[in-house]
Every structure is written in C-alpha cells, then in structure tokens.
Amino acid sequence: MIQPGLLLQDRYRVHKLLGKGGFGQTFEVDDGGTVKVLKILRADRFQSPEGKKKAVSLFQREALVLSRLQHPGIPKVERDGYFTLADGNGEQLHCLVMEKIEGLNLKQWQSKRGNQPIPQEQALIWLKQLADILAQVHQQELVHRDIKPSNIMIRSTGQLALIDFGAVREITETFLQKQKQNATGTVIISAGYTPPEQAEGHAVAQSDFFALGRTFVYLLTGKHPNDFDKDPRTGRLQWRESAPHISRELADLIDYLMATFPGKRPQTPQMILRCLEEIVSPPPLPLPPPIVEQTRSSDSYPSKPKGFLSLISSFLPTTSTNSNPWAKARLRRTLTGHGDVVKAIAISPDGQTLVTGSYDKTVKLWSLNTGEVRNTLNDHTHRITSVAISPDGQTLATGSYDKTIRLWALSTGELLHTLTGRPDRVRYLAFSPNGQTLISSGDWEIKIWAVRTGKLLRILAGNSNSARIVALTPDGHTCAVASLDGTLELWNPHTGRLLRTFSNQLTEITSLAYSLDGQVLASGSSNAIHLWNPTTGKQLRGFSTQSSGTASITFNPDGKTLACASGKIIELWNWQTGKRLCTLSGHFRAVESVAFGLKGQILVSGSSDQTIKIWQPMS
Incomplete structure (x- = not known):
C-alpha cells in the first residue's frame, strides 16, 4: 500500500495522493527536492490475463516513449523512471515517475x-x-x-x-x-x-x-x-x-x-x-529603425512578405498636419499566458520590453518585438496591481496586495529590494523623472521611497485616507492625488506640501494621467473624462465615454491623442477638440489598463479576459 511518507527506491518520498481510478493511482513525490508525479498501475485489478498483459504493455510503452523524447511539450522521464514494486499481497505494482507539469489542462x-x-x-x-x-x-x-x-x-x-x-x-x-x-x-x-x-x-x-x-x-x-x-x-x-x-x-x-x-x-x-x-497572420512587430534611409533603392532589400512596406510606412511620421493616424486603428497581436485579470502594463523606454502584472500573482516580461515571454516573476503572494519601469530602463517596480513593493533588475529579473515599511496594499507606482525616487499609493497612504536604498523617505499627509490614484508631472515636481470621494489634490512630493485642491468632482475618480508637457491633467470617472489646467485648477473640457467605468487613461506622445479604457472597449480621443477618433473592440471583458509604446506608434491593453492586445494605427 502506497502512503504519504513512504520512501521508494531509496529516492522518491511520497507526499500526497493526486488521483485514483479503477486501475491505478497518481501521487506527488519528492525526488531530492524536485516535485514529481508517480503513476502506479494496479495490474491485478484486470479480470482477464489478456487485459492485464495489454495494460502493462501500454504502461511500459509510455515509460519508454517519454524517456526517449526530449521536448518542452512532453513530460520528462529519466531512464530509470520505470520500476516495479511488490505490494503486501505479492502483486506487482508498475510505477512510473515523471516530471510534474504545474498548471491547468x-x-x-x-x-x-x-x-x-x-x-x-x-x-x-x-x-x-x-x-x-x-x-x-x-x-x-x-x-x-x-x-x-x-x-x-x-x-x-x-x-x-x-x-x-x-x-x-x-x-x-x-x-x-x-x-x-x-x-x-x-x-x-x-x-x-x-x-x-x-x-x-x-x-x-x-x-x-x-x-x-x-x-x-x-x-x-x-x-x-x-x-x-x-x-x-x-x-x-x-x-x-x-x-x-x-x-x-x-x-x-x-x-x-x-x-x-x-x-x-x-x-x-x-x-x-x-x-x-x-495563413495570413501578423508577423513580429518591427522596432522602428533609428535612421530611415530614404535614398536606398528597394531593389537592394531582400524579398519581403506581402504588406511589409505598408507595415513599415505605418510606423513613419505622417506628412499630413491635419490627419490623426489614430483615427483608425487595428489589432496587431494578442498575447496570452496570464491566468487571471491583467491589471497593469508598462513599456520600457527603448520599446523592446512589455511588462504585465496580473491577479494571478505573476509579473511577465515580454519581447514586444516577437510577443514571446522572456521572464516570469513569481515572488509576490497576492494579486499584482501596478508595474512601473524607471526612466533609464534599468529597474522594474511591482506592487501587490501582499503589501510589498519589489524592485527588480529589468534585464535579468534579479530581485534588488523589497519595500515593506508601514505595510499597506499597493494600488499604484510611479518613478520620478530622475529615477531616484518611487511614489506609491495604497489604501491609506501615499509614500515616497528612495530607489537605491529602499528607504521610506516621507508620507504625504491630507485626504489620503481615501486616496487611490496618483500621477506625477513629467518634471516630478507635482503629484496629483485622486480620492474615492471625488477630491483631486496637487502635492509637492519633495516637501509634502499641499498645493491645490480641485472642486466640481461629483463622483469618484477611477483614473488619472498628465499630458507629456505637464500642462493638462486628465481624470476619468464612471462615464466621463475631465481635462484640467493644473496651474489654475480650472476645468478645460469634459466629454462622456460610451461605457461605464474608466479604468485607465494615457496620453500619446503625439500630444493630441488620449486613450481610455471604457468597459470592454478602448476609446481614442483628440483631447484638444473633444472629438472621439475611434473605438477599439476585441476584449470580451473589461479593459483594465492601456499604455502607448514605441513613441506612440502602438497601444497596448490589458483586460479581465486575461489577454493583452497590441494595437496600431492604420495608415
């Protein structure tokens, strides 16, 4: 009888029963610190000698096949992974130890x-x-x-x-x-x-x-x-x-x-x-070349797939001063791999790495060029709510409901610091323009951290007991804080001094973003977007979204396009005129995060449907 704690072959320590059927059982075993799966065939359960012989033959065949095949898509079995044992009744138990593949079928x-x-x-x-x-x-x-x-x-x-x-x-x-x-x-x-x-x-x-x-x-x-x-x-x-x-x-x-x-x-x-x-399918996203050689003859290039030239041209600056390339957009690629809501997105300054954080407790680093996963960070023990990349592209910050902030080397995935001072669930993270400080918001406090040492520098006081969202100006001199009661405040993050409080907010603010020049502050609520002059506190413009809930807002570096997550769709606006340019549909559950990348030439969205989608303007 196989039971937890039993040592087999002086090597495999039985942990627990995983499943059983009429003719066998499956156990989790420890092989010198590596968790594996033990399959046991009870050949004595077969009524006919012919059935018993066939079952043993198939079982032995499985062991031989898996030991011969070496592929990431096939469970690994060592040469000695198959063995037999005698139970208390003298019947042979046929055993097979193989790699345990974590995850779902x-x-x-x-x-x-x-x-x-x-x-x-x-x-x-x-x-x-x-x-x-x-x-x-x-x-x-x-x-x-x-x-x-x-x-x-x-x-x-x-x-x-x-x-x-x-x-x-x-x-x-x-x-x-x-x-x-x-x-x-x-x-x-x-x-x-x-x-x-x-x-x-x-x-x-x-x-x-x-x-x-x-x-x-x-x-x-x-x-x-x-x-x-x-x-x-x-x-x-x-x-x-x-x-x-x-x-x-x-x-x-x-x-x-x-x-x-x-x-x-x-x-x-x-x-x-x-x-x-x-089958026609989007090729890998090309990175924009640092120099576009306009004089080179197309005959000097090797043969390209159909549509290659139009793809490249869509990444080049438009010569028209009146048209907005985001007036029409198309889905470029869908990435999957997370097992729960994709809550947070960040794109590295060089446009090569996409970072996504999910409620499945993992952070994934993707090649934005190929769509492949480069690294998966599993250290957090609760849902990931925010990710941020330092301006120099060297450091990744991740925040979680496990009440920690972790700093990583973006290139290697090495954990640099774990920030735990005054524990609080983390909702939002942002680096200062010089990358030396990090701002975080939680359920109760807005904190400023030293990136190099991980030391807590200060806590912003005021109406932070209901604060949820923060945004830093591009120069890092002002921090906007939005609260559940609709209050919008501006703070000096260096001194902790309250600079201004905005009025006329009738509902809770769900998203917040500064324009790249810092002259406009956008706030999103249940079904509207408001634009503010942060210097005067005056509202510049307001427009209604199609769907209830604005989970994320981001400005395009082109200086005239605003993207917002609105229910299951993404709305693109010319924020200067208040004109809706287009809506992007493709997610079948709520969009949680949006971010522009590659100097505004692509838009990335993360959703409750567990997918990440990459969009680009149509030329």
Missing part, C-alpha cells in the same frame, strides 16, 4: 474562463506548438491516440505540453500489416475527439490530426465537438458559424485536419506547419 483552463472562444492569434500559436510536439512523437514512429483538451497542459511559460502517453502505439510494419488485414487493435475512444478509423481499431498517424482538429473546434467555439451537427452528405462537422472571429484559411485548416478519411488529412506534422505559414 486546456479543459480546466477553458472552464475557468467561462468557455470563451480563444482568439485566432492564440489558436495559431498553440496549433504550431502541438504540431511541433507531434513531429517529435511521429518521428519516433509513434501515435498518441488520445489527444483532447484534458490531455494538454499549459506550462507557466505558456508552452503547451501533451500528456497521457498511455495510449501510445508504435507504428511498425507488423502493425501496419495488421491494419491492412483488418485485424482490430486496442481501441482508445474519447467521445467527440476520436476519429472513425480509430474507433474501429485502426489508428494511424493521421488519427492524431483528427483529434487535434476537434480540440481546436472546442477551443475556438467554447463548445464540445459533439454539440455540433454533421453534414449528412459529407460528414463534415458544422462548427464554423460558432467561430465567426477566425479567418476562412484557419477554418479550412481545421476541417482539413478533421477529414473523414485519413488519406484526406495532412500526412505529416510538417504539412500542418506549412499550412500555418500560409
């Missing part, structure tokens, strides 16, 4: 987010990852035979991992000959995902592609494949109307994977990858 992940369809950009990324994994599996002349959402895990890095290789089958000449002779093999069936030939005991490599296609029907529609009817003439699943957000090319590829006959499907994972390359 795709079925759990979808359930947690309300079975919302994933965007096309995410589908393309995940489909490529799974095709790469199958390329490794099929290269070993193996068929997985049980691909479905519950057998696909999401690592903390965003990489998918295929699990449960117990159904794997080696493709040998003998096996293929049996298929030709119509000899039925072991049948593995997962309703809605298993292809017709496998249900009849004739699985082939292309059987995995059918199950892969059905998995993406589930991901792209949020519905189980069996919820859809089939065309009575062709047998094709009628699912496309439930995924109107994807391109025809991607829908065609999914149907290609799910063709009724194996010979009509892609024959290799490489064919799937080639199809993905042909």
Whole structure:
C-alpha cells in the first residue's frame, strides 16, 4: 500500500495522493527536492490475463516513449523512471515517475474562463506548438491516440505540453500489416475527439490530426465537438458559424485536419506547419529603425512578405498636419499566458520590453518585438496591481496586495529590494523623472521611497485616507492625488506640501494621467473624462465615454491623442477638440489598463479576459 511518507527506491518520498481510478493511482513525490508525479498501475485489478498483459504493455510503452523524447511539450522521464514494486499481497505494482507539469489542462483552463472562444492569434500559436510536439512523437514512429483538451497542459511559460502517453502505439510494419488485414487493435475512444478509423481499431498517424482538429473546434467555439451537427452528405462537422472571429484559411485548416478519411488529412506534422505559414497572420512587430534611409533603392532589400512596406510606412511620421493616424486603428497581436485579470502594463523606454502584472500573482516580461515571454516573476503572494519601469530602463517596480513593493533588475529579473515599511496594499507606482525616487499609493497612504536604498523617505499627509490614484508631472515636481470621494489634490512630493485642491468632482475618480508637457491633467470617472489646467485648477473640457467605468487613461506622445479604457472597449480621443477618433473592440471583458509604446506608434491593453492586445494605427 502506497502512503504519504513512504520512501521508494531509496529516492522518491511520497507526499500526497493526486488521483485514483479503477486501475491505478497518481501521487506527488519528492525526488531530492524536485516535485514529481508517480503513476502506479494496479495490474491485478484486470479480470482477464489478456487485459492485464495489454495494460502493462501500454504502461511500459509510455515509460519508454517519454524517456526517449526530449521536448518542452512532453513530460520528462529519466531512464530509470520505470520500476516495479511488490505490494503486501505479492502483486506487482508498475510505477512510473515523471516530471510534474504545474498548471491547468486546456479543459480546466477553458472552464475557468467561462468557455470563451480563444482568439485566432492564440489558436495559431498553440496549433504550431502541438504540431511541433507531434513531429517529435511521429518521428519516433509513434501515435498518441488520445489527444483532447484534458490531455494538454499549459506550462507557466505558456508552452503547451501533451500528456497521457498511455495510449501510445508504435507504428511498425507488423502493425501496419495488421491494419491492412483488418485485424482490430486496442481501441482508445474519447467521445467527440476520436476519429472513425480509430474507433474501429485502426489508428494511424493521421488519427492524431483528427483529434487535434476537434480540440481546436472546442477551443475556438467554447463548445464540445459533439454539440455540433454533421453534414449528412459529407460528414463534415458544422462548427464554423460558432467561430465567426477566425479567418476562412484557419477554418479550412481545421476541417482539413478533421477529414473523414485519413488519406484526406495532412500526412505529416510538417504539412500542418506549412499550412500555418500560409495563413495570413501578423508577423513580429518591427522596432522602428533609428535612421530611415530614404535614398536606398528597394531593389537592394531582400524579398519581403506581402504588406511589409505598408507595415513599415505605418510606423513613419505622417506628412499630413491635419490627419490623426489614430483615427483608425487595428489589432496587431494578442498575447496570452496570464491566468487571471491583467491589471497593469508598462513599456520600457527603448520599446523592446512589455511588462504585465496580473491577479494571478505573476509579473511577465515580454519581447514586444516577437510577443514571446522572456521572464516570469513569481515572488509576490497576492494579486499584482501596478508595474512601473524607471526612466533609464534599468529597474522594474511591482506592487501587490501582499503589501510589498519589489524592485527588480529589468534585464535579468534579479530581485534588488523589497519595500515593506508601514505595510499597506499597493494600488499604484510611479518613478520620478530622475529615477531616484518611487511614489506609491495604497489604501491609506501615499509614500515616497528612495530607489537605491529602499528607504521610506516621507508620507504625504491630507485626504489620503481615501486616496487611490496618483500621477506625477513629467518634471516630478507635482503629484496629483485622486480620492474615492471625488477630491483631486496637487502635492509637492519633495516637501509634502499641499498645493491645490480641485472642486466640481461629483463622483469618484477611477483614473488619472498628465499630458507629456505637464500642462493638462486628465481624470476619468464612471462615464466621463475631465481635462484640467493644473496651474489654475480650472476645468478645460469634459466629454462622456460610451461605457461605464474608466479604468485607465494615457496620453500619446503625439500630444493630441488620449486613450481610455471604457468597459470592454478602448476609446481614442483628440483631447484638444473633444472629438472621439475611434473605438477599439476585441476584449470580451473589461479593459483594465492601456499604455502607448514605441513613441506612440502602438497601444497596448490589458483586460479581465486575461489577454493583452497590441494595437496600431492604420495608415
């Protein structure tokens, strides 16, 4: 009997039971400080000798396969990961120790987010990852035979991992000959995902592609494949109307994977990858070149993808003085990887790094050029509410409801300081222009910190018992403090002196931002934006937003565009005229944060739908 505390093979200390079924159990074990998973097969539970032999064979096959495959999308098993033990009755227990992949499987992940369809950009990324994994599996002349959402895990890095290789089958000449002779093999069936030939005991490599296609029907529609009817003439699943957000090319590829006959499907994972390359999808965001060589002939450049020149031209300054490039905008890319609300966003001064903070307690550092995760910071123990990057791009500050502020080296992710003086839940962070001080707001106090030493310098007094939001002028000489009661105050952060109190605020302020020249202060409330002259305290302009709740406001460096998060949409305004330029929709839950980057040439948004979206103006 396997119980917690038991030491196996003088190496694996059993921690706890993870799950059990009729023929086996799964435990968490410690292997010299590394947490792993122990799978145990109870072969004695099988009634027939033939069933027992087959179960042991499949279990041993899983151990052999996983020890041969080395890929981030496949759980690792060491060569000695398989062993047998004798229980108290003399029966053999077949054991397999493998890497424990932390996270949710795709079925759990979808359930947690309300079975919302994933965007096309995410589908393309995940489909490529799974095709790469199958390329490794099929290269070993193996068929997985049980691909479905519950057998696909999401690592903390965003990489998918295929699990449960117990159904794997080696493709040998003998096996293929049996298929030709119509000899039925072991049948593995997962309703809605298993292809017709496998249900009849004739699985082939292309059987995995059918199950892969059905998995993406589930991901792209949020519905189980069996919820859809089939065309009575062709047998094709009628699912496309439930995924109107994807391109025809991607829908065609999914149907290609799910063709009724194996010979009509892609024959290799490489064919799937080639199809993905042909689907129109945004390439990596190019960084604006420091010098634009206007005189160079286009013939001197290598061949570019279609649309490359228009993409580059969209990043160049417009020659028109009357038009605003943000009058029209389009979605450039969607990033996924967080497991909860994306509350905070910051972009490095060089435009290369995007930092996002989430209620899932993690901070992620992304390459803004490729959309890949460079680093994940996991030290906070509660939701992340604010992130900020120093003006020199060297230091990252993160704030959390765990009542700490952490300072990191942005380039390496090394923790530099943890600020804990007078503990308070952190709501907002901002660096001074010289990067030497950091301002934070919490439930009760506004604090000023020394970045180099982590020392608390001063606390701003006044109406801070209900303060929630702060904003620093670009010169760092003034701090605006907005409170739940609608009060808006200006303070000198160096002396702690109250400079001015604004009136006419009838509702709580939910967002706050200074223009880049410091001459205008914007405040957002439940359904309106107000612009103020911070010198006189007079209101310059006010305009109403389409949706209730303005969670975030940011000024574009172009000096004339204001972006605000308004419910599920983003509104772009010419703040000088009060004219709404356009609205951006694509998030299916509330937008929590917006920020301009690349000198105002892109806009990044984070949302309660757990995604980050990158937008750009249309030329």
